[in-house]
Amino acid sequence: MADSPLELILHIAPGEPTLPAYARLPVNHCNYPAIILGSLTFQRYPEAIFLDNxxxxxxxxxxxxxxxxxxxxxxxxxxxxxxxxxxxxxxxxxxxxxxxxxxxxxxxxxxxxxxxxxxxxxxxxxxxxxxxxxxxxxxxxxxxxxxxxxxxxxxxxxxxxxxxxxxxxxxxxxxxxxxxxxxxxxxxxxxxxxxxxxxxxxRLPNQRHYQLYRATNRLNEYDTLFQGSKSSSAVILNNLTSFSNNLEQCDSFGDTLLQCQVPFSKILFFPDLLPGAFRCESEYIVLGGLYQVSRVAI
Known part of the structure; x- marks a missing residue:
């Protein structure tokens, strides 16, 4: 067992699915390779991502x-x-x-x-x-x-x-x-x-995740790497995806509602980042990869 979140990230648990080669590039311009950024381990134990320069x-x-x-x-x-x-x-x-x-x-x-x-x-x-x-x-x-x-x-x-x-x-x-x-x-x-x-x-120095939601009508188009239970699975999301923190607003955009613990370090934009600039009261723009998601009854 690794002794710290960083060690868990650098040594992904044997047998745990990682982001497949067809969904990532071998090089990037930040401090972690895509195989790490896109893993379930990174979702659970996120670290700060720093872009080059x-x-x-x-x-x-x-x-x-x-x-x-x-x-x-x-x-x-x-x-x-x-x-x-x-x-x-x-x-x-x-x-x-x-x-x-x-x-x-x-x-x-x-x-x-x-x-x-x-x-x-x-x-x-x-x-x-x-x-x-x-x-x-x-x-x-x-x-x-x-x-x-x-x-x-x-x-x-x-x-x-x-x-x-x-x-x-x-x-x-x-x-x-x-x-x-x-x-x-x-x-x-x-x-x-x-x-x-x-x-x-x-704003939230002691928090590392947001619980966010995404509605979809095309769940069958996601690559599912494993099915944990009837309501839980690991899916590959698009490399950039919209989520919401408003459960009620979400259920009007699809027949399947997914709940996900999204790491702070994979958020590009949140509603109050630029106050008054956009009409997006609940939309978050999130980096993709492999995520553990749960279905929520609508």
Whole structure:
């Protein structure tokens, strides 16, 4: 028996299912490999996840946040830092130069009251996900999870099982189109995730899990690695998945309701992270992998 949660993570119990090779990449950009991050052991005994270079380049932000007492004021400071670091209000200063053809397109876009691609930022990605988890913005976010955590997307407008399928090709095209002509969108997500982790541990320093719920009409599309009982099983979730902390709201979105203990370290976004920014009173955006889930009677 391992002596600490960290040892349990590094030495997964013999015979316990781990995230299969077809659902993960061999490399990523954080302090744990995907086979660990996606395991049931990590779900039970989570540790902090650190993305490469975030602390190196953005430590001044977290030093400043340490001196701000109110969560709402910290959110204001975070968003001001994002504006300044990524020049979100002045893409030309970040190196963006529109060609003559692009300028004509931008003028047409502005006339139609639509945002140009070079204006895309972390807020627009979140808004796109919250509106539709199969949107182009969602494809960018799922691709970011693949890159940073090594957890492969399992669904985007359909199952992603065959790398040569039309569904998978469409996913990669949407991911590429969503990143094209934008300003470090994946780096913006790096900082959003790190800020979310900071806030969770600042607000609830002694808590490591949230009990969250997810409703689905397609439980048969999940890969189930084992069935613990009639109501409990281990399933592979999409690499980025929405959950809710509101049981009553959940039951209107599917005929099967799943209950799950979600580690703090696998949460990218929670409702009160950016107060007033989005209409999502109960939605959490969670990194995927292998999870022990229980069915809840509706």
């Amino acid at each position: 975030v602390a190196t380049f953005h430590q001044p932000l977290f030093n400043r946040l340490d001196n701000i007492e109110a969560a709402a004021d910290r959110a204001v400071a975070f968003e001001a830092y994002m504006q300044a670091s990524f020049l979100l209000s002045a893409p030309e200063e970040a190196g963006y130069q529109a060609t003559e053809r692009e300028s004509d397109t931008l003028n047409a876009v502005r006339q139609n009251n639509k945002k140009a691609r070079h204006k895309a930022d972390y807020r627009r990605l979140l808004r796109g996900w919250l509106f539709d988890s199969d949107s182009r913005e969602a494809a960018v976010m799922k691709g970011w999870v693949e890159s940073r955590f090594g957890l492969l997307a399992r669904n985007h407008k359909g199952p992603l099982r065959d790398f040569e399928s039309d569904t998978y090709i469409n996913y990669t095209q949407e991911r590429s189109a969503g990143l094209y002509n934008t300003n470090s969108l994946e780096s913006q997500l790096d900082l959003l995730y790190s800020y979310c982790q900071y806030e969770l541990h600042r």
